[in-house]
Amino acid sequence: MIRYFTAGESHGPALSAIVEGLPAGVALVEADINDQLARRQQGYGRGGRMKIETDRAEVLSGVRFGKTIGSPIALVIRNRDWENWTTPMAQFEDHATEVQKITIPRPGHADLTGVIKYGFDDIRPVIDRSSARETAARVAAGSLAKAFLRQLGIQIGSYISTIGPAAESAxxxxxxxxxxxxxxxxxxxxxxxxxxxxxxxAETAAIAAIDQAKADGDTLGGIVEIYITGVPMGLGSYVQHDRRLDSALAAAIMSIQAIKGVEIGPAFDNARKPGSQVHDELFAGGEKGLRRETNRAGGIEGSMSSGQPIHIRAAMKPISSLVSPLRSFDLATLEAVQSRFERSDTCAVPAAGVVAEAVVAPVIANALLEKIGGDHMAEIKERLEAYREALRMRFGG
Ligand SMILES: Cc1cc2nc3c(=O)[nH]c(=O)nc-3n(C[C@H](O)[C@H](O)[C@H](O)COP(=O)(O)O)c2cc1C
Ligand SMILES: C=C(O[C@@H]1CC(C(=O)O)=C[C@@H](OP(=O)(O)O)[C@H]1O)C(=O)O
Structure with missing residues (x-):
């Protein structure tokens, strides 16, 4: 089973991740990780920070001669911005008297709930760990699971269908x-x-909408469409709540900063239609084998993969740091004030798509390992091929 944790503050020295449970023998090149990190930094509407950083992961363990060796993989991504933050984010010297406390919470960010939960009188530590800068470490970790899946014919991708008012019509x-x-x-x-x-x-309209939001000192959210192809039938299970594949995927997507809604396939549209227009009819035999001719279920039936592409939709709320302020209050005085602006993205939906791809990879990898087992690539490949062949023998295709 693949497990991972991340550590690191947005303006601290580095982000890091430890990824445990990846099988041995997964072929890796540095680009498998760094290309994903570069993709996450892209997107129209991002703020000044992305001009400072060029994210690259150092691999400290778990890889030898271009292959995983089954042991934990430790990854480090240095924050270039750290050099500008050595005083406000100092680890051991106490600069509390020189550094101005941040006491005005931004509506919609973790600022207010975070200071109250952890008992701070300065919002800075909340800002630094709640920041989606952390997603760089998750993308690095997820890229390893992605590479593992790719070598088994399972691929993950995404695109953006909506940014603010700009949406694809079909x-x-x-x-x-x-x-x-x-x-x-x-x-x-x-x-x-x-x-x-x-x-x-939709692209032209989205770019115009981002420009307008920026000019207005405002921000935008949007909708990410995630697809996973090549997933064999029967990953996940209906027998217990914590083995349901749709539930695990939704939890992973919902764990991304600012994602507030998840659906499998067009679930909210389906809810408005009769069953006859929603359920995917079943066919077997002949050259095409086991199949459905539609995929309105988004590739999951009975909380298990159906063998069709898995389709997940995720709604991202607009960024909560606004140049045009919202009403807030000062934690020190309780005085009503305008919210404070902290350097920020106007829109980060394109980056969120890359993050979403990364966070679903370990979920699918774990469901696959639960189904067929195996500790090294040759063993896993052989078992997966035997499973696929058994389905072909029974149903055609
Ligand atoms: C890739 C990415 C970039 C983000 N950039 C910003 C940003 O620049 N400014 C900001 O206020 N929020 C940004 N957010 C959103 C905040 O991190 C998020 O709203 C905040 O952590 C509150 O989290 P929650 O409401 O989802 O719990 C970004 C989110 C993602 C996924
Ligand atoms: C640093 C990243 O995103 C950050 C996410 C973020 C937030 O509040 O979530 C706030 C901003 O931080 P900063 O003030 O340092 O510019 C973004 O730039 C990143 O994606 O690598």
Whole structure:
């Protein structure tokens, strides 16, 4: 079972992650990690910080001669911005009297709830760990699981369908062909756009909306579409609440900063339709084998993978640091004041898509390992192929 933790403050020396449970024999090159980190830094509407950082992971353990060795993998991503923060974020010298306390919480961020929970009189420590800077470590960790899955024909990708008022009007025509080629083709196509959109009209509208929000001192959220292709049927289980695949995927996506809604396939649209227009009819035999001709269930039935692409939709709220202030109060005086602006992104939905890809990778990898087991790549490949072959023998295809 793959488990991982991250550590690190946004303006501290570094972010780090320890990833445990990755099988031995997963082939890795540095680009498997660093390309994902670079993708996460992209996107129209990001703030000044992304010009400072060029994220790269140092691998401290668990990899030998370009392959995992089954032992924990420790990753470190240095914060270039640290050099500007050695006083306000000093670890052992006490600069509390020189550094101005931050006492005005931003509505929508973790500021108020965080200071109260941890008993601070300065919001800085909350800002620093609640920051989505942490997602760099999660993307590095997830990239390892992604590489493992890729070597088994399972790919993860995403694109953005909505940014603020700019939304695609229909499913993009290119989507099916991209999914047929594997979800990483979808991600590569989306990456060509500054907002990771497939529909050029929606892209133009999104860029204009971000420009407008920036001019207004405002921010935008949006909707991320995540796809996982090549997933064999039967990962997850209906027998116990904590083995349900949809539940584990939703929890992973919801753990991303500012994600407030998750659906599997078009779940909220489906809720408004009769069953006859929602459920995917079943077919077997012949050259096509076991199949459905539609995928309205988003690739999951009975909390198990159906063998179709898994489709997850995630709603990101608008960024909570606004140049045009909202009403807040000063924690020190309780005086009503305007909220404080902290350097910020205007829109980070494209980056959130890359993060979403990363966080679902360990979930799928664990469901696969639970189903077929195995501690090294050759063993896992053999077992997965035997499982796929058994399905072909029984149902055709
Ligand atoms: C990739 C990414 C970048 C973000 N950038 C910012 C930002 O620049 N400023 C900001 O206020 N919030 C930003 N957020 C959102 C905050 O991290 C998030 O709203 C905050 O942690 C409160 O979390 P919660 O409401 O989801 O619990 C970003 C989120 C993501 C996923
Ligand atoms: C640093 C990243 O995102 C940050 C996420 C973030 C927040 O509040 O979540 C606030 C901003 O931090 P800063 O004030 O340092 O610019 C973003 O830049 C990153 O994605 O690497």
């Amino acid at each position: 499913t993009p025509a290119s989507l099916q062909a991209l999914l047929d080629a594997g979800a990483e083709s979808l991600a590569a196509e989306a990456d060509k756009s500054q907002v990771r959109m497939l529909d050029p009209e």
